Amino acid sequence: MADFKVLLLDIEGTVCPISFVKVVLFPHALEALPGVLERQWNDPNFAQYRDAFPEEYRDDQGALEQHVRDLVNKDVKMPYLKALQGYLWEAGYASGQIKAPLFPDVAPFMTESQAKGKKVMIYSSGSVPAQKLLFAHTDAEPSDLTPLISDWFDTVNAGPKTSVSSYKTILSTHPDVSPANWLFLSDNLKEVDAALTAGMRSLPVSRPGNPAIPEDHPLFTVAVSDFSTLSQ
Numbered sequence: 367m368a369d370f371k372v373l374l375l376d377i378e379g380t381v382c383p384i385s386f387v388k389v390v391l392f393p394h395a396l397e398a399l400p401g402v403l404e405r406q407w408n409d410p411n412f413a414q415y416r417d418a419f420p421e422e423y424r425d426d427q428g429a430l431e432q433h434v435r436d437l438v439n440k441d442v443k444m445p446y447l448k449a450l451q452g453y454l455w456e457a458g459y460a461s462g463q464i465k466a467p468l469f470p471d472v473a474p475f476m477t478e479s480q481a482k483g484k485k486v487m488i489y490s491s492g493s494v495p496a497q498k499l500l501f502a503h504t505d506a507e508p509s510d511l512t513p514l515i516s517d518w519f520d521t522v523n524a525g526p527k528t529s530v531s532s533y534k535t536i537l538s539t540h541p542d543v544s545p546a547n548w549l550f551l552s553d554n555l556k557e558v559d560a561a562l563t564a565g566m567r568s569l570p571v572s573r574p575g576n577p578a579i580p581e582d583h584p585l586f587t588v589a590v591s592d593f594s595t596l597s598q
């Protein structure tokens with residue numbers, strides 16, 4: 367499995383614990399939201415985030431805030447929510463209040479893969495700016511892993527993560543690389559299935575805190591719990 371040319375990584379439940387997203391990032395954004403709405407509602411720098419929301423929320427701070435809370439509570443991956451979350455996380459990362467806890471095998475595997483001439487790419491429901499913030503502020507050494515990453519995909523430039531067409535869109539960005547030479551790693555079995563259907567190789571990732579992969583699932587026996595097992 368180690369002879370891939372492109373490593374495509376999911377984030378939540380794959381490179382970092384689900385709890386970091388659900389218990390740290392999402393609450394942090396909700397805590398920051400009221401103050402940002404109060405201070406920046408008419409700020410031109412905030413306009414792109416506010417105007418991305420459905421029309422009924424663009425002129426009502428309270429309605430927009432409640433809509434955000436509803437979406438987060440349901441873990442709805444709407445692109446306008448993901449863009450706003452990335453904006454709300456920016457100050458937290460910059461201040462050092464937020465640092466991404468990567469599983470210990472992740473940074474060494476990314477580093478080794480890139481050093482061996484493989485491309486390392488990210489595909490997450492989090493916005494590309496949010497992905498770059500996360501990988502620029504990790505608990506690895508060095509903390510900034512963005513130099514290792516060549517491409518960034520989210521639900522805006524690729525599409526929904528459980529759609530086969532999204533993986534075909536991602537494949538089309540590097541037509542010189544055979545789909546069989548891509549390896550997509552994700553905790554989400556539906557995402558893994560969609561990637562496989564698109565022609566990529568893909569493996570489910572089993573991490574502490576992830577929902578258990580059913581023992582009768584066809585991919586149960588090949589689930590990855592330590593990326594070092596994928597090294598040549």
Ligand SMILES: CSCCC(=O)C(=O)COP(=O)(O)O
Binds near residue numbers: 378443490527
């Ligand atoms: C970029 S960190 C925030 C990740 C996020 O918002 C999310 O919904 C996680 O989705 P993933 O596709 O990375 O499992």
Ligand SMILES: [Mg+2]
Binds near residue numbers: 377552553554
């Ligand atoms: Mg995930």
